[in-house]
Amino acid sequence: MSPARPDSASVAAPAARGTHATIHDVARVAGVSVASVSRVFNGRDHVRAEMRARVEQAAAQLGYVPHAGARSLSMARTGAMGVVLPDLHGEFFSELLRGMDREASRRGLGLLLTVLHDGRGLDTLAALRGQVDGLMVMAPELDPAILARHMPRGLASVFLACIPQDGSPSLRIDNRAGAAAAVAHLAAGGAKRIVHISGPAGNLDALERRAGAEAAAAAAGVALTVIEGDFHEGSGAAVGESVAAGTLEADAIFAANDMMAIGALMALKRHGVAVPGQVAIVGFDDIPLSRLVSPALTSVAIDIAAMGARAVAQLAARITAAREGFLESTSTGADETIVPHLMVRETTRETDRG
Amino acid sequence: MSPARPDSASVAAPAARGTHATIHDVARVAGVSVASVSRVFNGRDHVRAEMRARVEQAAAQLGYVPHAGARSLSMARTGAMGVVLPDLHGEFFSELLRGMDREASRRGLGLLLTVLHDGRGLDTLAALRGQVDGLMVMAPELDPAILARHMPRGLASVFLACIPQDGSPSLRIDNRAGAAAAVAHLAAGGAKRIVHISGPAGNLDALERRAGAEAAAAAAGVALTVIEGDFHEGSGAAVGESVAAGTLEADAIFAANDMMAIGALMALKRHGVAVPGQVAIVGFDDIPLSRLVSPALTSVAIDIAAMGARAVAQLAARITAAREGFLESTSTGADETIVPHLMVRETTRETDRG
DNA sequence: CTGAAAGCGCTTACAG
DNA sequence: CTGAAAGCGCTTACAG
Known part of the structure; x- marks a missing residue:
């Protein structure tokens, strides 16, 4: 309705300056109703070939692209899934996102990141x-009660590596089993005094890994000293330094994640302590990097990308269920537990090069 | 209007089953207009304290949360930025996303990922x-023309490490300078026959790095053989194998990214070739991993996270400009070039341990 | 097969 | 300070 800027010589310019053509513009140019334009673009209902052609013509001429926001408002469906992660860094997260993306894009879904x-x-x-x-x-790291309080009510969700709130399905890593396998392996290799570098207090994964390590140490009858770390390389390095200095006695180290294990490894090497000759090391996660340090790090492996993909699949199922009217109280989509396995590499076995 | 399910005993249940309370529900319960509810939630206009209290009461009682989709439709603002990346893996991407997130969440913006x-x-x-x-x-990797054809018209955008289309600002890495520095460093260290493992043909970064390497080799008067890689560890390993086998003669390798450099390094070590004693190596990107392999990899460093943060800042500026009416033809936000610097580590310098 | 109209859940001039 | 109403750009029963 507002007069077009006279200096705009282009064909059938959309309403305002800089603004996109809308479905109304297309309808007007094609000489049909907006309902028909919508039908052509969604292709569910039948439309005559001639109508389709005219609409497509007009749309192309105007450079029309449907507005996803408007569409999702009227369809009550956005086509995006939210991903809520702790502060991201390192390969764990790129692997997780990679797996999520793989499954999401297969389904034509986007991923909205919140850190x-x-x-x-x-x-x-x-x-x-x-x-x-x-x-x-x-x-x-979050108190489940606090998390629960902040979850948008009624939005389908799946929880990864944290305690589910409502009936939401969750994907859990069997941290206990993984940690126990690591410690049992070290004990079987002859370790007598194992140091466990744990994750930060209050972190659920950290707690479970520690519990698994303690149980396995008790079962094997070996000593286990726990030192709290923070999942970063530095805290592992600190332990490595102590061991090298003799302040901390240990013939094996089990770290709650790979970065701490690598920190310890580097520190020990720096001080000329033989790994695994004098001190054996096991990490957790089996990030791609573990294979590349030398000696290569033995680690408890989880298929992180697969876990991400599973999360998307579960959420998709849950969204569908919600749409079809199954209420949220029913726990749709069973919980899944991912069982890690030990990747044995050079930090726990004597290699022929001294 | 539709009769509430009689078995639903909860207080003032929202309209349909499973559905969220809307602004209308809140308005009804509080006994005010929807406009007032909106004002309370947006807090720009003045509202009487008593009104505010009643609305907040009602909202809390109903568990009301504004619908972001509806809001963005009427405000023409979504609060999210789209991130379009090539197939993601490795630390480059987690660093980039990390930097983007840092800046985006500071501004209260979300990140929508598309791979x-x-x-x-x-x-x-x-x-x-x-x-x-x-x-x-x-x-x-994309043909700029193809990319241009698929860009949503009129959406503000910034291009990273690829050629900008319209007047969109771009963030570029000075690949030539970085690569030239790498080769000059190798030549200065005594290298006479350098092998360059390039990135895949058609990749812009790869082309520029190659060009920089060639120019520097010519300037230094050393031989440069180019072998095409694919940015993955495997293609670097293949070159390492050839060098170890003597099929390919080289006293230095410059790889177009770190993963290929590490592949080569691992292969050489596996065959007992001394690095840097017999063959020196330089990578590109300086991913965190480079510091952790041994010997630690010399690499051309770019602050990836900072680059991500800059992209967000530039895009934000551009969005603001577009909103205030500056037309897109004007190139808002100057292009930025990020100059990398060489991180010299053990793969290019003799260390005291043989 | 096609169109007029209501509706998705908000915001925001416009009057009071 | 507050409310009635129009509008954001779509989709979808409902009639024809």
Whole structure:
């Protein structure tokens, strides 16, 4: 209705300056109703070939692209899934996202990333309503009650490596079993005094790994000293330094993740301590890097990408179920537990090069 | 209007089953207009304290959360930025996302991820209109013309490491300078026959790095043989094997990225070739891993996270400019070039341990 | 097969 | 300060 800028010489310019053509513009140019334009673009209903041609013509001429936001409002479906992760770094997250993306893009779904910088970001979760169809939440550090309080009510969700709230399915790593396998392996290799570098207190994965390590150590009758780390290389290095200096006695180290294990490994090497000759090492996660350090790191492996893909599949199932009316109280989609396995490499076995 | 399910005993249940309370529900319960509810939640206009209290009461009682989709439709602002990346893996991407997230969450913005699996996914780009406020696109492998054809018209965007289309600003790495520095460093260290493991043909970064390497080799008067790789560890390993076998003569290797450099390094070590004693190695990117392999890899460093953060900042500026009416033809936000620097480590310098 | 109209859940001039 | 109404750009029963 507003007069077109006279200096705009282009064909059938859309309404305002800089603005996109809308479905109304296309309808007007094609001389049909907006309903028909919608039908042509969604292709479910039947439309006459001539109508289709005219609409497609007009759309091409105007450079029309449907507005995803408007569409999702009227269809009550956004085509995106929210991913809520703790502060991201390292290969664990790129692997997880990679797996999620693989499955999501197969289904034509987008991924909306939200990072929780230790707690901050929680309030943005509720704001995700209407922006995503569901949520995948990984928050191993968070008090479940706090997390629960911030979850947008009624939004389908699946929890990764943290305790599920409502009937939401969860994907859990069997941390106990993995840690126990690591310690049993070290004991079988002759270790007598194992140091466990744990994850930060309050982290669920960390707690479970520690419990598994303690159980296995008790079962094998070997000593286990726990030193709290923070999942970063530095805290592993500190332990390595202590062991090299003799402050801390150990013939084996089991770290709650690979980065700490690698930190310890580097520190020991720096001080000329033979690995695994004098001190054997096992990590957890089996990030791609573990294979590349030398000696290559023995680690408890989980298929991180597969876990991401499973999370997407579970969430998709849950969204469908919700749409078809099954209420949320029913736990749709059973929980899944991922059982890790030990990747034995050079840090736990004598190699022929001294 | 539809009769509430009689078995639902909960207080003031929202309209349909499983459905969220809307702004209308809150307005009804609070006994005010929807406009007032909106004002309370947006807090720009003045509202009486008593009104505010009643609305907040009602909202809390109903568990009301504003619908982001509806909001963004009427405000023409989604609060999300689209990130378009090539198939993601490795630390480069987690670093980039980390940097983007840092800046985006500071601004209260979300990140919507779209991965281009070599070309597939391009058609989903247009569908992003109305779902994000702007786009950050990294597509070094794509024909710029093809990319241009698929870009949603009129959506603000910034290009990373690829040629900008319209007046969109771009963030470029000075690949030539970085590669030249690497080769000059090798030549200065005494290398006479350098093998360059390039990235895949058609990749812009790869082309530029190669060009920089060739120029520097010519300038230094040393021989440079180019072998095409694919940016993955395996192709670097293959070159390492050839060098170890003597099929390929080289006293230095410059790889177009770190993963290939590490592949070569591992292969050489496996065959007992001394690094850097017999063959020196330089990589590109300086991913965190480079520091951890042994000997630690000399590499051309770029601050990847900072680059991600800059992209977000540039895009934000561009979105603001577009909103305030500066037309897209004007190139808002100057291009930025990031100059890498050489991180010298053990693969190019004799260490005291033989 | 096609169109007029209502509706998705918000925001925001426009009047009071 | 507050409310009624129009509008954001789509989709989808409902009639024809």
